[in-house]
Each structure stands twice: as C-alpha cells, then as structure tokens.
Amino acid sequence: MTDAARPHQTFNWLADIPEYHGLWSWVSSIDHKQIGIMYILSALGFFLAGLTLALIMRIQLMVPMNHFVSQDAYNQIFTMHGTTMVFLVGMPLLFGFAVYLTPLMIGARDMAFPRLNAMGFWIFFFGALLLYFSFVGGGAPAAGWFSYAPLTEKGFLSNPGIDYWALSLLVMGIGSVATGINLITTVLTLRAPGMSLQRVPLFVWMILTTGILVALSLPALNAAIVMILFDRLLNTHFFSPAHGGSAILWQNYFWFFGHPEVYILILPGFGVVTEVIPVFSRKTLYGASFMAASTVAIGFLSFGVWMHHMFTTGLGFWTLYIFALSSLLIAVPTGVKVWTWLATMWGGSLRFTTAMLFATAFIIQFTIGGLSGVIQAVIPLDWQLTDSYFIVAHIHYVLLGGMLFAMISGIYYWYPKVTGRMLSERIGKWHFWLMVLGFNGTFLVMHLLGAFGMPRRVWTYPYGMPMVSAMNFFSTLSAFVLAFSIGLFFWNMAYSFIKGKIAGDNPWDAWTLEWACSSPPPPENFDRLPPVRSRRPLWDLTHPPEDSGRKPGGQL
C-alpha cells in the first residue's frame, strides 16, 4: 500500500543512510529529522542528569536529620533538578517530537524555516551547557526553578549561580520562541494537498497550539529575566522591595509564562496519546472535533490561570477568586480529553503493546494529577496544601506520570519509524511495570506527606515524626525502582538500535502520513504522497469509503 509513497532507494536502518554519516552531517544539518533526533537525545541525556539529582535528593530525605549532602548543596540540587527537568528535558523532548514528526505528518519536505530550526536547537544546546557550567563556574543557582524575588537579588545570593540561570534561560527562551513560530508556520503553510486543518492528525493540532503558547508566553519570562539581570548586574531595583521594587511583580511575570508552560509541556503528550490510543484500539478517534476544540480552549484558558500559583500572596478576594474560577474551568476541556480517550478504546480491539501500556497508564496517572489540581483550584484548600509535598506529588503526576509517560509511549511507538528497528517488547514490558510501580511508590505517598505538614524544598525534617519518616523512606526506595526502570529503557533503546527487529514501513498498521514513507524516512521524506481525503490517509488506501458503508473518518 505504501508503494506509491516509497522513494527510489530505501534503507531500513538509520545508520545506513549515507547523508547521515559523520559528525559533520549532524552538526551542520538543517534536516528536521536530524535536528529532532538531536533534541530528543539531548533531552534524554539531561534526563539522566536530572534523575541523578533527584536520587541525591531522595537519599538525603530517606531518614530524618540526614547529612548526605549539605543544606547549600541540596538547595542547588533541587534548583538544578527543577530547571533541568522543565527546560532541558521537557522542552527539548517536545520540540524533538514536534520538529521530527510535524513535517512528516503533514506530508512536508521539512520545516518552514529549516535554518531557524537548526538555530533553535543549537541555541538550546549551548544554553543548557551554560547552565551546567555553573557547577564549576562559581556555584549553581540556588533559588529554585521559579527563582522568586527578592531572594534572587544580589544581596541575598551573591554567587554567580542566578546569573548563569538567567542567561541560560534567556538564551534558551529565544530559541524556543523561534521554534514555536517555526512550528506554527509549518503547520499553517506546508500541509499536503487535500490536508485541510480538519484533516491534520490531532498530534499536529496539539503542536500548533503548543507553538502558539510558546510564542506568546516565553517572551514574558525573557523580559522578566532581563529585568533580573539588570537588578543583579546594573543595580536596578525592579524586584527589590527594600528599594521600592516589587517582589510580587516577578511572580506575575514568571507564572504568566509558567502556567502556559505546563500546557506547553503536556499538550504534545496529549497529542502522542491521541495518536497511539486509536491505532492500538483499531478505531478512529472518538469525538475528534471535541478533542481539537478542547485543545484550543485549554490554550486560551491557560493564559488566564497563572495567579493560582499565587493564592497565598494575599492579593485580595476578587483578584484571587477569578483565578479560582478559571482554574476550575480549565479542568473541563481537560476532562473532555480523558473521556475521549476512554470512548476511543470503548468498543475497540485493544492491542497492549508497550506504547499502548504507557498510554493507558498515562490516562489514570494524568487523571490523578488533574484531580489533585482541582483540589488546588479551590482556594481555601490551596492555602492549606500549596508549597507542601502535596504539590510535589501533583506536579510529578502531571509531568512525570503524565507528560513523560506519554512521551515514552511515543518513543515506543515512533522508534521503529526513526531508526528502522523495533524496540524490544520484552524489555519494554519490564520497563513499563517497574516504572508504574516505582513512579507511584515514589509520588503517591507525597500527597500524604504534604497533609502531614512537610513543606517543599526542605533539606531535612526532624526526628519524632513517625509517619513522615516512614513515608520518606518508602518513597526513596521506590525512587530506585523508578531509576532502575529508566535504566532498562535506555538499555532497550541502545540494544534495539543494534539488535532490534527490522521494523518495515508501517509495523503498527497505523494510518497517518509518516507511516507512508520508509523507516527510517529518507532525507527528502516523501517521493510521492498518497491522496489525503480524511484524517487517516493510509486507512483510506485499504478501506475505500464507498465499499465499507461506514462514515469516512475525519469530519470535524
């Protein structure tokens, strides 16, 4: 069925493609696939760094009054863990997926601005290195990934850590805005003939929304970072209340970026799950138009909820209350997505490959994370639970149990397309079950730790709190199970690259355009495209709508 789309010369292994041989071909590349792979590999590399930092924290918190690391080292470690996971893992991972898959899914040759794409990656890469250079360049930042003023003022933290943090995020922020604009342009201008916006895969819908969120929210962070650099380097006082500045101003800037950022990270994950679940349920997506519309609704609303990170700042009844309503409201389109995934599986013929297992666990874990968010949206409860370990649990259920599980599902799903080899399903299933166990063991108890009065970002806790000690101990043990499962995952990716089964063009019998070209796709992507008459062009090739008597897929 893919004959029409097959280029003249095909390869079945990424390492065989002559255009991709040698370091220079990667460094100088403007091929969206190479850039996407480099994004994902860097993200996975930094993930190992962030995971190591997390394990150090968990060892420190294993027993009360522990001295595994010093208080100051711990503060640097949690700051670097948060910054790494959000900016050096989450962002490049989603950009990697986005720039690799978007052109293939819409039948394009490359991104709209290939050189801008390469710039986005390299600026990210060197920005990330700049952040890590701080460890040897005078001390890592120690104000948390949120870097609340006025702690970030020179008078409180005089080592250069915050300067590294600010410069590196500024550099990466500029690259992200460029990539966001590139993604928007690509989706709007380079779609294959016949592929109206109603017919693009839902993943591409999510990427389009993410691109818009990136382009509109990151400038707020970039502007605030310039102000903090001015404060520290030029002695201005934007954020210094002692000199007439405002501490809360920073929080407004930061969360105006920071809340859309959460959706920037999770929307591509939604997109992955929305591609994986229909394929392994052998059904078209249920309620696709509601899915697309709820994505846009989330995009809009995400700019109106930032102050729910600031409920305890005492900004006045009505100011806060409006944000409680908008935060409750954003749960509605998010809920629509959960129902849609469930309804897609309902009545299907479910095949539990590793990709599908991760997508299934994602639904439950993301629901838990979403519901603990609903608890937080009710302001009086936020007043009680915010800045406690309850929030640590919440953010990890959303970003690790949600976003990362979705992205790993995506890696199991698209690894054959990218490399030409299948990942081992046997190792994959071990990886899945250990990761579910380790993840939930580590973070489920943290909800309770918060209720038992353990604040976030604490280096240690006193003796004589039996529940707190026991749960921290359990959480640390589970964290090692989680880390071990990640080890299996990396082993699977490395081992399967050499020894994996040859994948073929369309091993999952999927129906979006990227499966129409060979695995791995040749540098020029498509020779000829199949006609696009619905959201599932490859399905249509074997299921002509007039024969089946069913409604054609893909009407919005």
Add this chain to the structure above:
Amino acid sequence: MDLSSAQFTSIFNFATEQGRTLVDLLYLNLWICLGFLVTVAGLLIFGIIKYRHRPGDGEPDQTEGSTTLEIIWTAIPLVIFLYLGWLTFSVMGIVYPPAGKRQPDITVIGHQFWWEYRYPKSGVVTANELYLPLGSDLMLEIRGADVIHSFWVPGFGQKMDAIPGHPNNLFLKPIREGLFLGQCAEYCGSQHSLMRIMANVVSPKEFEAWTKSQAKVPAPPTDKTALHGRELFMSRTCIQCHSIAGTCATAQVAPDLTHIADRKTIGAGVIANNLENLTEWIMDPQQFKPGSLMPNMRLTKSEAHDIAFYLENLK
C-alpha cells in the same frame, strides 16, 4: 530537639475554627475527586477487560462520536466544578473576611531564618515560639523582613506568605490547647528547612499570665558570672543585632532576647535551650545552623559561657 510534647502534625488534626472549616471542605472535595477517579479507572479497567484484542476478532466499528454524549460529558463536570467554585466563594468568605480597619492582634515577621512575633496591644516581642489564647478571634498580620517566607502551621488551616513590602492578614480562632508545629513554607534561602514555628495554644488565663511575665523587664543580674556576661554582651557586637529590654541593647535585626530563658529552643527550633547548648551556639552558631546570619564571634569558651549564663537568667 524534643518535639514529643507536640500535637501530631497534620492538616486533619486541626486546632482552629478555620482549620476545621478547611478540613470539612477538603473531605467534600476529596469525595468528588474520588468519584471522578473511580469512574475513569472503572471504565478503563472494564474496557480493557472487555475490549482486549482476541485472536480472530474482526475490525471494530469505526464510531466517529456522538454529539449528545460529548455535550453531556462536558456539561456534567462543568456543573460540578461550578459547584466547587461556589464552595470556594463561601468558604473564602468565612476564613478570609475583609480586615477593614481592624488592628492586628499579633504581627508575625518572617526573617532569614527565624520568626518574630509582636503583640502590639501588650508590647510583648518574642521569637519563634508563639503563644495564642484559646477561643479568641485573632487577626495576625504577616510581614516579611527580607525575602518571601510563608507562615504555615498545618493544624491552623491556611498558610500565608510573608512578603516584604506587602503585609497580609491571617485569621485564627484556636479551639484546642497544645503545642502545634509548623515551619516556613516558602523557600527562603539556605536555612529554609530549619525555620520552625512552635505555636502554643493556652487557656486565656495562662495567656494573660504569660503576657504579664513577658511584658515585665527582667531584673538586672546580681551574680558575678552574669554581670560579666552582661558586660561582654554589651561590649561585644551582640548589641548590633539583638535587643534586651531595660538595657542599651535595642537593635531589631535578630531575635529579641529579653526573655530568652523562657524559650524552649534556640535557632528557630534547631536545638533545645539550655546553658550548655547556648554556650556552644554562641561560640559557633554555624555548626547547628549553617547559613544562619549570626556569625562566629570568636569568643573564648569562658566568655561564651558567661554570656550564656547571663542570657539564661533573663526570665
């Protein structure tokens, strides 16, 4: 430090009217969320069992969706969430009433890395260990001296940020006696984790006695060691930061030491307050609380001992 006399720290073990209101709301919200979770998980597990691929299965029906069903599953959560919005509104009105022109009963000031408590009505100033009378409607004013802190005693209900340049209010009506523990909840720098709050709820009578004893100026020392200690305290740099009522030490940078002998802990709950610990603390505070803003004054052991002896007699 001995915390054994403290009440079990938990948001469910409430000590104030406000804490009770929040826990009631939390239970209701938890039930609603559990309802959602059980629905999603139940449907998913049922679906997995029923629709798992079995050999010989044909291709499933390609259902596109049902507008009615989709509207229903959008509308039902919307109604439930709006109901939660209404609860938010009503509970906020109860636990966070407008302050109007009301003067605070206690001003709480967060410092790096300790808490200052000022009782404007009696003029009492103390640190880290808070005393509250049972059954009174109290309004606390929460301020930040340097960076942002957050005053959180889980048993009291809500927390409130201590933001420099932006005073906030917190309302408490204690309903149970006992020692309730809390700590700073907003990351504030190197000693964030050792910035504890020890809040004692006592009967109104005890509170009155405590206020009276705190408001009086301690008697000047007569003992030779204490006199030497006082001389050292006043002649070294101690008075640049600390104050003791009735003496020339009036600085307000560090904890007020007027009645330090009445406190159970040193360094915002780091170690127990006794002569031996205080001597060690004065010699090198950093060994107990690295990052504390109190420097090592390079005193000899006997100098430190005499100062500690003087301080331990300030009752």
